[in-house]
Amino acid sequence: MADTKPHNGLIGLGTMGANLALNIVDNGYDLAVFNRTTQVTKDFVTDAADLASKLTGTETLEDFVDAMAEPRNIILMVPAGPVVDKQIEALRPLLGDDDLIIDAGNANYHDTNRRAEDAQNKPGHFLGIGVSGGSEGARHGPSIMGGGDKAAWDRVEEMLQAISAKHEDIPCATYMGAGGAGHFVKMVHNGIEYADMQMIAEIYGFLRDGLQMDAKAIGDVFEKWNEGQLSSYLIEISAAVAKADDAKTGKPVLDIIVDSAGQKGTGRWTAIEALMIGSPVTAIDAAVAARNLSSRMDERKRGEELFDAAPQAIAAGDLPMEMLEQALLAGKIACYAQGFAMLQTASTEYEWGLPMAEIAKVWREGCIIRSSMLDDMATALDGNEDTNLMFTEPFTGLMKDSHNDLRKVVSQGSLSGNAVPALSAALSYFDIMRTSRGTANMVQGQRDFFGAHSFKRFDEDGDHHGPWND
Secondary structure, eight states: OOSSOSSSSEEEEEEEHHHHHHHHHHOOOEEEOOOOOOOHHHHHHHHHHGGGEEEEEEEHHHHHHSSSOOSOOOOOOOOOOOOOHHHHHHHGGGOTTEEEEEEEOOOHHHHHHHHHHHHHHHSSSEEEEEEEEEEHHHHOOEEEEEEEHHHHHHHHHHHHHHHOOOEEEEEEEEEEESSTTTHHHHHHHHHHHHHHHHHHOOOOHHIIIIOOOOOHHHHHHHHHHHHTTTTTHHHHHHHHHOOBBTTTTTTGGGGGGGGGGOOOHHHHHHHHHHHHHTOOOOHHHHHHHHHHHHTOOHHHHHHHHTTTTOOOOOOOGGGGGGHHHHHHHHHHHHHHHHHHHHHHHHHHTTOOOOOHHHHHTTTTTTSOBBBBBBHHHHHHHHHHHTOOOGGSSSSSHHHHHHHHHHHHHHHHHHHOOOHHHHHHHHHHHHHHHHHHSSSSHHHHHHHHHHHHHOOSSSSSSSSSSSGGGG
């Protein structure tokens, strides 16, 4: 038990909470801990071994609050949603005016906005921080995206930066803005994560079904790509997953995993919010849809039987490795461009003043989408917050060099029956964004014809109608 009362406490000792607690005490901060199940708390403190002396385990919520010195900083690591509200409601009567509640779970930013506003009229302050990096990141350094009262952030910034991941000694923890800004940034991070994972899976499909490669060989490809422009955490773990063997059967683990992907909803939130603010994230939309379709296994099996539609093999000469690598690079850049464009739209819509370059920096280490490209993204976005990432160097040059490979890969997917929804969406986004004269004039003509919605003309100002309305 800590010698003096700590100012910091943590509620919720599940995998993420327990690892974050150990990270906190490992960085020199004493910590009170509480879990709804008392035995979990006792076991956690016991298992902390040398770190146990910095922990104060408590059995009731009252004991937990009493174990801390004011002003208290209380981190919630409980399941997102109603559980957070119930926990806050239980804490409020026990708090002093200067105490601080920090929701570090995967909250919907709308909930964070509501809780931040509610906190203005009740004891204690409130922060909502996005934490990315999984259990490993929680233990050894996550990426942290803060939102809420700036003065409250300033109070705990030193601790949060101490426990965060570091990129060349720079903490990956930054204040994003008021209210739910931190959780919004984390939500978009997760949306990009969905699309990045889906595009990697689509390239995996080409390697497995198109080029008939076994899992180990596919792992070697990803391992090699991780040494180049695609260097990233997701490519690194894709190589490890592909090369791993199942202990029970001796088969590659990939070959025994059911092809139905789960989700916790953050990618879906990104797609919904993007629609609400009018910021297209087509690659993320496609990735969310792909996960939903993956669960329809019986229907997919029936479809294959009806249409004799298993993916066809592709000649190696038609699908060289460099082409696949460059296609994935182009898709990845388009995906990030959509994500940052959504962040900028939200920043304007909600008057957050999101620090775009700092967001890229925060994502450089600790989080799931960390990538070697984020250094260049941070530089590109510095002073160019309103500019599409694809229109900044070095990404303009990279897209010029790689988009034709993306086009060829998507074409091969269409011809061979290898589904590539996210890569296709990324390509269509790129093509629309490089076309000054699109086809929405036909849509406007149709809207005016059936609904007299009017349209703009190139040669005159004002609203106009077509001759069909005469």
